[in-house]
Each structure stands twice: as structure tokens, then as C-alpha cells.
Amino acid sequence: MKASVSAGVAGLLFALGLGLAGMTDPDKVLGFLDVAGAWDPSLAFVMGGALAVHAVARRFILRRKAPVLAASFPVLGKMQVDGRLVSGATLFGVGWGLAGYCPGPALTALGSGTRSALLFGVALWAGMGLFSLWERARQAAAARATVPVETLRARGG
């Protein structure tokens, strides 16, 4: 319960930060990405401000043995750069450059209730859902592929 309240507060703060920063205005985002046109560099300051605060804060936070409301801090997963990372980031970048919304601002813009925000939001959730279905199908296929030969024979396969 407490964990949901703190996550909700963090989400609210995040949205207000995005709004103040200018990230919720697709025109501004596209202006930042338009390096060959009338480039608007202001959004570089968003990342600068966020990085400065977070890089310092996390150093202090990680001195604790555990988070306040959870058993442990996250364990980092993959460390190596792979094809999935690069192709995923590329697909994301193309979509970002087409519409001017990345996931945080898109979910925040749902609160504005405008038609373009709702349409993008539905497609965003659909894209994430499609990925989850694809990933599950792949994992199921991989699990089938590693079934011992004896089991397959017993099944008549």
C-alpha cells in the first residue's frame, strides 16, 4: 500500500517535471531533434538537470542497506551491448522523431485528453503489448526446443 502511494507520488512529480521541462510539447521535442533546421537546444538542459540531480542522489541513496519500502535495491541485468538494444533503440528513435512523444510525455499527455494524445497512447500500449506477446511466444518456443529428446519420443514427436 505504502509502496503504491510513493510510486504514485513519484509518477506525479515526474509528470510535472516533464511539463515544466517542455517535454510534453511534441513541437518542442521535434525542434530539439531538428539539428539541421531551427535547432532548439533547450531540451538538452532537461537531461542535464535530471542527470545532475540523479547522479548525486543515487550515490547517497545506495549507501543504505535497502530501500525504505522494499527488501533490496535492483540488481543490474545485462551489461553487454547487443543487437536487441540497438535495434530497439533505433525503432524507438524513429517513432520518437515521427510524432515527438517518448513514453513518459505520452502517458502524461493522456491526462490532457486530446485526440492525438489518446491515439498515440493507444498505439503505444499496443506496441508494448505486442512486444510482450512476441517475447512470451519466443520464450515458449525456446522452452520447447530444449525439451529432452526422450520426452519428445514419448510424446510421439
Next chain:
Amino acid sequence: MVHPFVASLLGGALIGLSAALLLLLNGRIAGISGIAGGLFFPARGEAGWRLAFVGGLVAGGVLLAAFAPGVFGRGAVVSPALLVVAGLLVGFGTRLGNGCTSGHGVCGLARGSTRSLVATLTFMAAGALTVFVVRHVLGGVQ
């Protein structure tokens, strides 16, 4: 009105603070695509905090729409078909690449992750290239 650079810097600081709060209290990384995408087939005890965070984001959007509607600009001004394609690409791509602007661009870079640096440079470059093609090669497809 404050200078746009200052507003962006302050907004960014607020985002960094929110990510710090989520790490300190919940022990979670504030990666929006990961938090939202994890709502599909969630493990036990994984749905509540994710829903709350996404709910907080949307609630923040409602507040902004009520008190500062200008922050949403004109919204996205592309055709509905292109908007759907873009949304699908952003949704699928951020899950495939394990993160978006927040997870890689803020949290990942803050801890000095090479994966996040590569991802951030890649989506920035792909975004810039897309805008270049749309605006300066095709001359602004709507």
C-alpha cells in the same frame, strides 16, 4: 516567464528527484517504458506500484491540463495513421531496447552504464535522422 533553458533545467531536476524518490522508497529504476510495459503479464506483487506510478503520471497530466495547458502545445500534428505507426514503434522499440529516454537517458547514464550510453546515442541519432528526412528531404509529411 523564466528562460526556456532554466525551465528545462528545473523540470529536469524534478525528473531526477522523482527518479531518486522511486529508488530510495521503492528500490526501483524510474524507466517509464519498463514500468508501463511490465503491466503486461506482471508477476505477483508487480502490478500495484506500476499502476500507481502510471496513474501518477496521468494525474500529473490532468493537473497540467487544468493549470498550464500550454505545456502540451498543439499536441502531435501528424496524420492519425502516422501517429499510430509512431506509437507502435515507440512501444515495441522501447521494450525491445530495454528502456527509453528516462531509463537509459537519465537513470542509466547516471550510473555510467555503457548499454544506456549506446541506447541513448542510438535513439537520439535515429530521432534526429527521422526528423531530418521528414522535414528536409520529404519537405514535411503530415
